[in-house]
Amino acid sequence: MLKPFEDIFEASKDAIGYAAPDGAILLINRAFSELTGFSREELLRMNARDLIPEQQKEQRDRVVAQVLQTGEPAEYEIDYLRKNGSQVSVSVTVFAVKGDAGKPTGLAAIVRDLTERKQAEEQFRLLVESSPNGILMVDESGTILLVNRQIEQLFGYERAELIGQPVEVLVPQRVRSHHAGDRDEFFAHSELRAMGKGRDLYGVRKDGQEFRLEIGLNPVRTRGGMRVLASVVDISERKRAEQTLKKERDFIDAVLETAGALVVVLDREGRILRFNRACEEATGYSSEEVMGRYVWDLFLIPDEVDGEKAVFKRLRDGEPRNDYENYWKRKDGSLRRVSWSNTVLTDSKGMVDYIVAAGIDITDFRHMQEQLRKTERIAELGTLASGMAHEIGTPMNVILGRAEYLLQRTADERMKKGLATIVTQVERITKVMNQLLAFARRRTPERRAVDLGEIVDDSLELFQERIAHSRIAVEKSIEADVPAVSADRDQLIQVLINLMVNSLHAMPEGGRLRLSLDREGGHVRLGVSDTGHGMPEETLSKVFDPFFTTKDFGKGTGLGLTVVKGIIEEHGGTIAVESAVDKGTTFWIRLPIDAAQTTAISYPPPRPG
Secondary structure (H helix, E strand, O other): OOHHHHHHHHHOOOEEEEEOOOOEEEEEOHHHHHHHOOOHHHHHOOEHHHHOOHHHHHHHHHHHHHHHHHOOOEEEEEEEEOOOOOEEEEEEEEEEEEOOOOOEEEEEEEEEEOHHHHHHHHHHHHHHHHOOOEEEEEEOOOEEEEEOHHHHHHHOOOHHHHOOOEHHHHOOHHHHHHHHHHHHHHHHOOOOEEOOOOOOEEEEOOOOOEEEEEEEEEEEEEOOEEEEEEEEEEOHHHHHHHHHHHHHHHHHHHHHHHOOOEEEEEEOOOEEEEEOHHHHHHHOOOHHHHOOOEHHHHOOOHHHHHHHHHHHHHHHOOOOEEEEEEEEEOOOOOEEEEEEEEEEEEOOOOOEEEEEEEEEEOHHHHHHHHHHHHHHHHHHHHHHHHHHHHHOHHHHHHHHHHHHHHHHHOOOHHHHHHHHHHHHHHHHHHHHHHHHHHHHOOOOOOOEEEOHHHHHHHHHHHOHHHHHOOOEEEEEEEOOOEOOEEEOHHHHHHHHHHHHHHHHHOOOOOEEEEEEEEEEOOEEEEEEEEOOOOOOHHHHOOOOOOOOOOOOOOOOOOOHHHHHHHHHHHOOOEEEEEEEOOOEEEEEEEEEEOOOOOOOEOOOOOOOO
16 A cells, blocks of 8 residues: 555544455554454454444345445445444445456445434434424425424324325315425525414314414434424414403403493503593593503693602502592593592512502582582572561561651651661562572473563563663664564563673673574574673682672672573573673573474564664
8 A cells, every 4th residue: 555545544533444355354444443442453353244243244244245246335324343342333334346357356444433423313312302392304305204202292193104204294184285385485495483474373183183383493404405393382272371361351451441430551650551442532532642651741730740649659659559539631621520449450579560540530420419419508498488488578578568657757867768778678688588489489480482572672671761871782683583482471571681680780881781582493592791891710600509699798699690590491491601801791591492383473673772
């Protein structure tokens, strides 16, 4: 052997040997000796078959015979016996060495130690078998090369039933054709990813039962070509749990969205996380507009911010629940009174995660309470008025009669002045008593078709002299063909007189009194306007309350407008007031048109007042 080739031969890490056709070892390198544990001299006295375990000699002889017969090299795996009695797995590549006549003169073999590969394969096998997920490997044609125990359990097959089968056997029949195309696409653009991501994937068991699964795919390049290692997880239980959870969430969402109560969920900093439909309707804000915003920045009036934050702090610091009442400001700026019941939701460590506030809009309830209190006061006034009419009315009539009698008989001016004062005050008491009785004993209206235009004219006639001396101009705007209303004529005259008296009192320096009458849908609208001193906003809300008056003490009872409102409502109508300071006041009365009247009442053109 030439020196360069001898050096290469000896330096090779693979074991290299040469033997006669009958197996007698003729030449080996150092690596061969190290692999088997035999010295060079010992090996040169041995036959290659001496290194093969008895049960594997037939396999070795069959390969050698094939190489000698065909002259083609062959590769096979086998165990070698070592000098210490152990065995080592090796890969043997054997080829024939031919003489000048072209016939084999010997066999050369390159032997590689497979110990590390076998250990890696064993570790891989153990890893695959111990995986909680199903593991299978397929080649580019989709043929199953490897499965683990979990795959057997998931799909109901024995391992031997799957090895060599197309992977589509594990796919439902209805999607097999699509699966083959997906598999080809994956091999063409292989990367670590989830096959079918974004789609529902199904597997089919041996018994034909389908189940939901999730697959992770990992491409592996081997000497035998591209392989794909698939991790398969049965997600049937998870999907059922997700579906159950979704149903629960949908149920909770439906309850929250259809509940009449206002429901707000806040994080521990006070930012809004949930805002149900009742909240949207109550505030005018959409859920999207309020998400992530602080509740006190958006809804609370300045005077209540500190109180709200104190309540929130108590909840965050561990108070499990509390109740609170405040105003919420709507998007349009109006206020609603809300009663809240607040509860905390904590994490596993007891720390507050969320605060759930359930509220009831009590604005109307508070209004009803106020109305109830007024009704109770009115009932009490009725009882009081009846008693006063009996207990005070008779003595007052006697006093009035005697005072008037003495006033006619006396010539003493001082006496006359005193008696006149008595008469005036008794008449005032009598007037108050009569208004109380009218207010408390509101009689049922005696209705008939009434011409409101005539009532306007008759009422104005009563005030002609006073108007003439008060520098007050009168304007009338009476629409033609205004229908009649079904009403008690006397009560409507009382209403109009009361409103006109108030207007005249509001214009001590003169002004303009305007009376209008027109049709508005199914109602007749009567307007009484003045250009007097007007009323501020806080007064407008109280003008119809019993005993509320803006006049000086002794000049008004505070019952006039209360009686007016009662009469109008008894007729099925409404009364409203508009006013501005230093600009004047307008009362609008709306009464339903008399359904029995088929012909409208025509009025002549208005005359200048």
